[in-house]
Amino acid sequence: MIRSWQIGEARVVGLTEYFGPVHVPNLLFPAMDHNVLRALRSQFEGVHWFEAVDRLVIGFQIWILHCAGRVILIDTGVGNQKSRATPRANKLNTVAPAWLAAAGASPDQVTDVVMTHLHSDHVGWNTQLDGERWVPTFPKATYHVPKDDYSWFREFNLSGRAKDGGSFFDSVEPIVEAGLAQFVSPGDRVAGCLDAVAAFGHTPGQLNYWLQSGGRTAVFAGDVLHHPIQIYRPAWNTIVDIQPEIAAPTRAAFLERVADSGTLVLPCHFGPPNCGFIRRDGDGYAFAPAGGEPSSGLSAQDPWSGHAP
Template identity: 60%
Template sequence: MITSWRIGAATVTALSEYYGPVHVPDRLFPDLDRAVLREHRDLLEGRFWYEAIDRLVISVTLWIVTLAGRTILIDTGIGNGKTRRTPRANMMNTVVPDWLAAAGAAPDQVTDVVMTHLHADHVGWNTVRDGDHWVPTFPGATYHVPRADFEHWAEIDRRGEAVDGGSFRDSVLPVLEAGLVRWTQAGDRVADTLDAVSARGHTPGQLAMWLRSEGRAAVFCGDILHHPVHVLRPEWNSVVDVEPDHAAATRQAFLAEVADRDVLVAPCHFAPPHAAFVRREADGYVFDPIGNGTALPAHARPAQGASARKDLSASEKAI
C-alpha cells in the first residue's frame, strides 16, 4: 500500500489508492495480441496479469516526494465521493487521507500538488466535499496544473462533452477558484524540485516530471506507460490516449531515454511495487520491477562504478 525508495537526498513514496485485476486486455489495448502476454507469462502472470480470468492488474497510485523541506504530491488519484461513470471509481470511500498522513503527506504537510495531466484518476484528491461544495484538500499547497491540458479540458467542458463524470468541475476548477493554481509547461522547474518535460499524446498537455538528486534520477511519467505490457509493446495505444500518434511516439522516445540507465520509472498505474527500471532486450524493451527499499537491482549501473558499490552497506545504497 505504501512503498518508499531513496533518490539521492529525496524520499519517493508510492501510495496505492487501489489496485487489482480489473481490465480486459484488449479493451484497454485494442491492438493487443494475447500471444505476447503468454510469451512473457513468467514476468506478468500473477502480478500484472491473471490469465485465468483474463484481466490486467491496474493500480491508481499517488506519488509523494519529500526533499529540502518540500512535500510534493504528484497526481492525486480518484478521490472519495466523486460521481464517475466507471463503476469501480464511482463514489469511492477509502481512508486515503489517513494513508497520506501515515506517509508524511497530511493536508497541512503538503506544500505542492503536481499534476502530470488532468484525467479524472489523476486529480480526484485535489478536493474534498464541504457541505454542497468541493474545496481544496491541501489549502496551504500550490497546485501545479499543465496549462495546455487545462485549456483542452476547459474547451471540452464548455461544449458539455465531459466523459468522466465531471472531474474538471469537481476536482480542477475549485483549486483554480481558490487561487492556488500555478500553470506549468514543458521546460519549467516545478516546486523548485522537478523538471517538466512534454509527454504529449495520452493527453495534449501531459507532462513528465523528472527528479534528480545527488547523481540519481526518477521520472514520474503519468500515463506515458499504462501497464507493463506498454514497455513490451510501446506501439499499442490505449483506448484513453487522446492523441494516438503522439502517444506512441512519446512512449518510444521515453523508453529509449530511460533504458539501461539508473532512472526509476514511476508510472501511475503499475501494480506493486509500482516502479521499475527499463532495459533493452533484443530489438525492444523489458521492465524490471523493483521492491521496497534502497538497493538497486543487479543490472543497474552504479553512478560511481562497481567498486564503489561494494563499499556501500545496504542502508547506504540509494537509487
C-alpha cells in the same frame, strides 16, 4: 499498499489507492495479442495480469515526494465521493487521508500538488467535500497544473463532451477558483526539484517530471506507460489515449531516453512494486521492477538494489 524508496537525498512514498485486475485486455488495448501476454506470463501473472479471469491489473498510484523540506504529491488518484461514470471509480470511500497522514502528507503538510495530466484518476484528491462544495484538500499547497491540458480539458468540458462525470469541475476548477493553481509548461522547474518535460499524446498537455538528487535520476512518468505490456509493445496505444498518433511516438522516445540509463521510472498504474527500470532487450525493451525489500511500508528502500547502476 504503501512502499517507500530513497532517490538520492529525496524520499518517495508510493501510496496505492486501489489495485485490482479489472481491464479486459483487448478493450484497453485494441491491438492486443494474447500471445504476447502469454509469453510474459512468468513476469506478469498475479501482478500485471490475472490469466484466470483474463484481466489486466490497474493500480491508482499517488506518489508522495519528500524533497528539500517540501512535501509534494504527484498525481492525486480518484478521490472519495466523486461521481464517476466508471463503476469502480464511482463514490470511493477509502481511508486515503489516514494513509497520506502516515506518510507525512496530511492536508496542512503538503506544500505542492503536481499533476502529470488532468484525467479524473489523477486529480481526485485535489479536492474533498465540504458540505455540498468541493474545496481544496491541501489549502496550503501550490497546485501545479499542466497548462496545455488545462486549456484542452476546459474547452472539452465547457462544450459538454466529457463523459467522466465532471472531474474537471469538481477537482480542477475549485483549485483555480481558490487561487491555488500555478500553470506548468515544458521546461519549467516545479516545486523546487522537478523538471517538466512534454509527454503529449495520452492527453494533449501531459507532462513528465524528472528528478535529479544525490547522483540518482527518476522520472514521474504519468500515463506515457499505462501498463508494462507497452514496454514490450511500444506501438500499442490504450483506448484512453486522446491523441494516439502522438502518444505512440512519445512513448517510443521516452523508452529510448530511459533505457539502460539507470533512471527509475515511476508510472501511475503498474502493479507492485509500481516502479522500475527499462532495459534494452534485442531490438526492443524489457521491464525490471525496482529492487529492495517487499512490503517495506514506510522504511525507505533502495530501488537500485540488485540493479547495475
